């Protein structure tokens with residue numbers, strides 16, 4: 533489940549109903565999402581009305597916390613698996629879960645020091661599954677490039693942590709408090725230009741139809 537997707541919460545609700553209908557507990561790995569740049573570019577190429585993903589990192593962090601809480605509310609429907617290398621996100625999971633069981637996940641070769649203290653050093657040690665990529669060099673090259681893009685981004689937790697100039701208090705700021713503060717002070721930055729307006733004012737982008745959206749299909753059929 534990719535928390536950067538605007539549909540993350542509705543999809544989780546759908547999964548909860550599916551679990552109840554089938555009487556099966558569903559394992560769900562909650563991530564933020566590794567294909568943000570691609571999602572943005574595809575939406576622009578298709579001339580969609582809007583982006584399917586959040587366009588600010590902070591909003592993805594807030595969405596992750598909301599998805600996490602929803603999953604923890606239904607421990608009989610979801611086997612909760614929280615994957616992240618962000619210390620704030622992991623701390624938030626530990627606090628939100630209290631006694632509800634959940635699993636942490638990290639990638640092989642990343643977050644070792646942080647997870648060592650969580651898994652072995654904490655008063656209540658947590659289970660952590662480690663994912664290792666498997667494949668030939670064609671698959672692994674793509675994987676490596678994704679990790680480089682992810683960790684090279686200046687908004688990434690890992691990147692900010694490596695910046696000695698950045699105060700720790702800024703790195704671990706609560707995204708919800710941050711969002712509330714920004715709204716209260718009217719400090720929201722300019723939003724990302726919508727896919728249909730990427731060439732504006734020179735010209736309008738050609739209009740694409742998101743046929744995977746029921747609302748778009750219904751409107752098209754009605755016409």
Ligand SMILES: Cc1cc2nc3c(=O)[nH]c(=O)nc-3n(C[C@H](O)[C@H](O)[C@H](O)COP(=O)(O)OP(=O)(O)OC[C@H]3O[C@@H](n4cnc5c(N)ncnc54)[C@H](O)[C@@H]3O)c2cc1C
Nearest residue numbers: 563564565566587588589592615616617618637638688689
């Ligand atoms: C064990 C494991 C398994 C994973 N499996 C998958 C998987 O199956 N599918 C998948 O897609 N990813 C997967 N990932 C990668 C994951 O989605 C994240 O890309 C990665 O974990 C970075 O997020 P973070 O919480 O660790 O770090 P953070 O630095 O807190 O978050 C970085 C993330 O924020 C989001 N972001 C960055 N900029 C913006 C922006 N401008 N607007 C909105 N959002 C933004 C992106 O999702 C980016 O990856 C996995 C990660 C782990 C640890």
